[in-house]
Amino acid sequence: MALTCALGSSVLLMAACGTDATHSSVAEAAPTSPTAMSPTAASPASPTPASPTPSLNEDQAHRRDLITKTHVSWEKAAATAVKEVPGGKLVDLDLKTASGGATASPGTASPGTAGPGTPSPGTPSPGTGSPSPSPSAGAPEWEAKVAAADGTVHRVDIDAVSGTVSRSRTEPNQDADDKREVADRLHKATQTSAQAVKTATDKTKGTVTGISLDEHDHRLVWSVDVVTTDNWNKTTFDVDAANGKIVREHVDHD
Numbered sequence: 312m313a314l315t316c317a318l319g320s321s322v323l324l325m326a327a328c329g330t331d332a333t334h335s336s337v338a339e340a341a342p343t344s345p346t347a348m349s350p351t352a353a354s355p356a357s358p359t360p361a362s363p364t365p366s367l368n369e370d371q372a373h374r375r376d377l378i379t380k381t382h383v384s385w386e387k388a389a390a391t392a393v394k395e396v397p398g399g400k401l402v403d404l405d406l407k408t409a410s411g412g413a414t415a416s417p418g419t420a421s422p423g424t425a426g427p428g429t430p431s432p433g434t435p436s437p438g439t440g441s442p443s444p445s446p447s448a449g450a451p452e453w454e455a456k457v458a459a460a461d462g463t464v465h466r467v468d469i470d471a472v473s474g475t476v477s478r479s480r481t482e483p484n485q486d487a488d489d490k491r492e493v494a495d496r497l498h499k500a501t502q503t504s505a506q507a508v509k510t511a512t513d514k515t516k517g518t519v520t521g522i523s524l525d526e527h528d529h530r531l532v533w534s535v536d537v538v539t540t541d542n543w544n545k546t547t548f549d550v551d552a553a554n555g556k557i558v559r560e561h562v563d564h565d
Contacts (some may be wrong), residue, residue, distance in 0.1 A: 370563070371543035377408060378518050378538060381451040381471045385519040388474075389504065392455035392467040395479045400497055401504050402464065403456035403523040406471060411448025445477045446470045456482070462494030496524055499531050500552040507533030510555055511548040515539060524552065532558060 367375065389401050446452050451471035458464050463485060468478040504522050512519065512535075521536035532549040539546070549559035 367543060370545075373408075374520070374538050374543045374545065375540075377406060377451050378520070378540065381406065383453065383469065383471045383474045385453070385508070385522065386505070388453035388455060388469045388471070391469050391474060391476060392453070392457050395467045395476060396457040396459055396465045398460050399457040399465065401455065401522075402458045402493065402497070403454075404504075404521060405454050405523075406520040407452055407454055409446035409448060409450045409452040411445065411450075446472070452477070458493045458497060460494070462490030462492070462497075464489075464493060496526075496531060496552075500524055500533070502533065502550065502552050502555045504533060506555060507535055507548075507550040507552070510550050510557060511535040511537050511546075514548065514557065514560070515546050517546070520545070527559065530558060 385404060385406070389404055392404070393399050393401055445468075453469040453471050455467045455469065456464050457467060464482045466478070466480055466482050467476060469475070470477055504524070508519055508522060515537050517537040517539040519535065520538050521534070523534050525532060525534055527534070527549055530549075531552040533552050535548045535550060537546050537548065538544070545563040547559075547561045547563065548557050550556070551558050
């Protein structure tokens, strides 16, 4: 009888110890379970969603923003600018960001007296007034330079969204030599700006953001800027203004 009681006590003691050990094991494992199950714990390690387009540098992003805001093509801007100067020819055109504010310069007519029409651009005064309000700061704007038959250069700014002329004036500080040089370049340039643009865009498809008649390495060329809209890089082509051949090609990756 005593032996039976002793055995019973031993069984109860072992069962109690086993129960304590089980509770202890569960208690030790419990803290690690929520961490493994928590949906937020994995978040820091989760990769960020991939961007749909490669990252752009500052210049590429600027070109993208400027071009996507522009509604007026270079052809329309050039045609509008040339109309401001009777008998004039385009010598420079550049798509840029408007600085905003008044565009009138010393000698420019008061906006209140300019009237709805555009003053005659052929006058020798430093400025001819602003036919319409200037584009707001950050808006796209075409800045054109058109030369009269005698080589006098006129600057014409065109809103690249609406196509309206915001400023038309004679460029200041032009002496006889300056005018003669411009007139001489126009006389030698047998290729037109449109022909030069076609040559450039046949080589690289994209949006034209600039064109200018200039001399590079003692050669008269049309420099044409073309921006490709898949990577927003700018390629500048120098097209011989006499024979229409590409003499230089430079890609601006910046």
